[in-house]
Amino acid sequence: GEDVEQSLFLSxxxxxxxxxxxxxxxxSSTYLYWYKQEPGAGLQLLTYIFSNMDMKxxxxxxxxxxxxDKHLSLRIADTQTGDSAIYFCAEIAMDxxxxxxxxxxxxxxxxx
Amino acid sequence: xxxxxxxxxxxxxxxGQSMTLLCAQDMNHEYMYWYRQDPGMGLRxxxxxxxxxxxxxxEVPDGYNxxxxxxxxxxxxxxxxxxxxxxxxxxxxxxxTSYEQYFGPGTRLTVT
Numbered sequence: 001g002e003d004v005e006q007s008l009f010l011s012x013x014x015x016x017x018x019x020x021x022x023x024x025x026x027x028s029s030t031y032l033y034w035y036k037q038e039p040g041a042g043l044q045l046l047t048y049i050f051s052n053m054d055m056k057x058x059x060x061x062x063x064x065x066x067x068x069d070k071h072l073s074l075r076i077a078d079t080q081t082g083d084s085a086i087y088f089c090a091e092i093a094m095d096x097x098x099x100x101x102x103x104x105x106x107x108x109x110x111x112x
Numbered sequence: 113x114x115x116x117x118x119x120x121x122x123x124x125x126x127x128g129q130s131m132t133l134l135c136a137q138d139m140n141h142e143y144m145y146w147y148r149q150d151p152g153m154g155l156r157x158x159x160x161x162x163x164x165x166x167x168x169x170x171e172v173p174d175g176y177n178x179x180x181x182x183x184x185x186x187x188x189x190x191x192x193x194x195x196x197x198x199x200x201x202x203x204x205x206x207x208x209t210s211y212e213q214y215f216g217p218g219t220r221l222t223v224t
Binding site: 004008031033041042043045048088090096097098099100102103104105 | 143145152153154155156157160162168170202204206212213214215216217218
């Protein structure tokens with residue numbers, strides 16, 4: 001079945017890099033996504049990667065995809081206090097629904 | 113995001129009461145989705161629609177009904193609210209050119 005797993009919590013010092021990890025099960029997913037949710041807010045799409053790519057970089061964000069291990073990671077360089085939020089990994093179901101299947105989220109705490 | 117609004121933003125219901133949540137879009141998307149988010153979890157799909165007049169069940173449809181009478185509106189109904197339906201409800205629009213979804217601001221529902 002479809003399942004997406006993430007570690008629950010990550011704490012880093014301001015200015016350090018953060019790496020948030022995710023594993024997924026559906027090898028047919030063509031796209032994988034990272035969303036950010038700040039307290040009391042909705043979900044903001046941060047970035048996504050197509051399944052034929054190994055890496056995608058977008059300013060401070062780097063996404064790495066290991067298809068063999070079904071492992072996805074999000075690296076945030078020079079982490080700032082404003083990056084404190086919950087980060088969700090999601091894969092797309094390649095059936096007629098095109099629904100997103102979410103992990104439970106990783107809470108990132110950035111310490112000054 | 114992507115011209116999607118949700119009403120209401122907050123609601124408190126007593127067990128057994130009914131209510132309808134409205135998701136409205138000002139774009140021409142065929143697909144619309146209703147998700148719920150519970151503490152410590154990612155979003156789970158309740159129902160979705162692939163076009164006007166169509167609806168389909170997601171992973172957690174029990175206790176909810178939906179309608180898509182007009183293309184721009186997707187309604188989520190709770191006929192007899194239960195405390196287990198206390199959650200934050202998000203409407204999603206999709207898929208984008210890379211199947212990404214954009215979400216409304218959410219409706220926070222408490223059932224006592």
